[in-house]
Amino acid sequence: SVDATAWPPPAVFGWMAGVSRAPVEELLRTFNCGVGMVLVVSPADATALVDILRAEGETAAVIGKLEAHTEGAGPQVSVTGTEAWGWA
Numbered sequence: 001s002v003d004a005t006a007w008p009p010p011a012v013f014g015w016m017a018g019v020s021r022a023p024v025e026e027l028l029r030t031f032n033c034g035v036g037m038v039l040v041v042s043p044a045d046a047t048a049l050v051d052i053l054r055a056e057g058e059t060a061a062v063i064g065k066l067e068a069h070t071e072g073a074g075p076q077v078s079v080t081g082t083e084a085w086g087w088a
Helices: 011-020 024-030 043-055
Strands: none
Touching (some): 011 024
């Protein structure tokens, strides 16, 4: 699951949302919406890794977690909090 409140998407994605009138779900499926790279680490290591990356000048945040998925039980990736972006 991904928490969209964990990062601010660049303004260009809000512009594309308005011009295209595409649903947020389609924008997330098509564009990275500001997430440049994802590192998957143990939850126990996440805070330390974010601290290291920030110390090196990177913008880093914990944006979600891996969860078990049952085939046919809905989307493989769930994104919550997109209403905070104000695109809907």
